[in-house]
Amino acid sequence: MGVPEVSAAATALTDARGLLVKLQQSTLAEEHRSLVHRVMEVVSDAILRLFAVDSALFGLQEENTILQSKLDAAEDLERRIGQYEIHQTAAGATVYRYRYLPQYYACPRCTESSQQIHILQPMEDHRRGDYRCPGCSESYPFEQRDCVPLTATPTVQLGETVPE
Ligand SMILES: [Zn+2]
Numbered sequence: 001m002g003v004p005e006v007s008a009a010a011t012a013l014t015d016a017r018g019l020l021v022k023l024q025q026s027t028l029a030e031e032h033r034s035l036v037h038r039v040m041e042v043v044s045d046a047i048l049r050l051f052a053v054d055s056a057l058f059g060l061q062e063e064n065t066i067l068q069s070k071l072d073a074a075e076d077l078e079r080r081i082g083q084y085e086i087h088q089t090a091a092g093a094t095v096y097r098y099r100y101l102p103q104y105y106a107c108p109r110c111t112e113s114s115q116q117i118h119i120l121q122p123m124e125d126h127r128r129g130d131y132r133c134p135g136c137s138e139s140y141p142f143e144q145r146d147c148v149p150l151t152a153t154p155t156v157q158l159g160e161t162v163p164e
Pocket of ligand 1: 107111118135136
């Protein structure tokens with residue numbers, strides 16, 4: 001028995017059945033003996049139903065424990081995500097930025113898909129300015145790149161002033 005109230009009710013009914021057994025063993029008129037027998041059947045049925053209720057309650061308690069655990073995890077993630085804000089990098093990538101110090105960035109892809117916060121890490125020298133997620137390996141450009149080759153002469157669009 002998992003729930004104390006159900007256990008107490010089953011004990012009370014078992015006691016009542018015991019009393020009915022004593023009553024049945026005493027000298028009774030046949031019509032009373034038949035009534036006692038019927039009451040015993042009702043009490044026995046009630047006890048069986050209480051066991052079924054207890055079993056169902058036990059299942060619900062287990063389910064509740066699992067759901068509570070999931071709710072706690074979801075609330076914890078929500079609290080942690082609340083410490084970040086959406087940030088667009090100079091290169092146009094969208095990442096999560098930690099609101100406090102020290103400031104760092106997190107992968108929005110992992111946060112959305114696997115509900116895990118992975119802190120972005122700077123990439124190797126040849127991709128300086130980019131950050132990579134250690135969770136999903138997605139890279140995020142942070143610095144705007146000058147696409148004009150160093151050897152080329154920059155072209156000037158109409159209306160632009162030539163930098164000195
Ligand atoms: Zn990621």
